Amino acid sequence: MRHYKRIERGVGGYIAGRYRCAVEVGIGNNPDAARVIAAAGGLLLCTDIRPGIRHDGLTVVTDDIFEPDARLYAGADLLYAVRPGVEMVPPLIALAARINCDLLVYHLGCEIYGDGGDVVDCGPALLHRYHRRRS
Template structure:
């Protein structure tokens, strides 16, 4: 049986991505950078990221649009329901695709066009580019 792809494998179809709310888990951002993607990570708190990932302190509920403008895709991992709309809105404002994963049994509260099975669970496509 074929194993489902990783989140990084799916997102690597995009050349420039922004991860919203990276926190202390830079694994996907690092994997994307290793695959040749230009990766920017954001969080409301200062975070340590690999040298291959650009970090910008930003609040997605009051975003600095310039951080996202060059992105082909915006994604958030373990995205809580209260931030999902803001992530989708910033992606839409810059014409980028938008992907979300949730934490455990938390719901997706924004419309999604697709639910993809990935190695870590489900990846929701909230906006196609």
């Protein structure tokens, strides 16, 4: 698991250096990327479908990506997910398009959705950009 924590911190560093208002979807029990982004001042909030998830210093709200409350994501310039189920990617893409923000996903292993989107090398891992913000 230590290897994944290094990857998650690398993902967080990449995002923190490029975005000013990010939302992590499906934080679960893995706050490492969000902590890095929050420390840089670039994290709006984190969501998860399970109620009651708490991580010190992070705002975590309950939301279902399959029926999202778009108001929660207002102002975000990035949605991102760390190792989501591949079935979550289509609703993530739809939400990113709806609120007009980028979408980055770090997949577990060889999982990808569709054509994999644009591949982004963030250092310790590859991210997949499935949606780009329109100007």
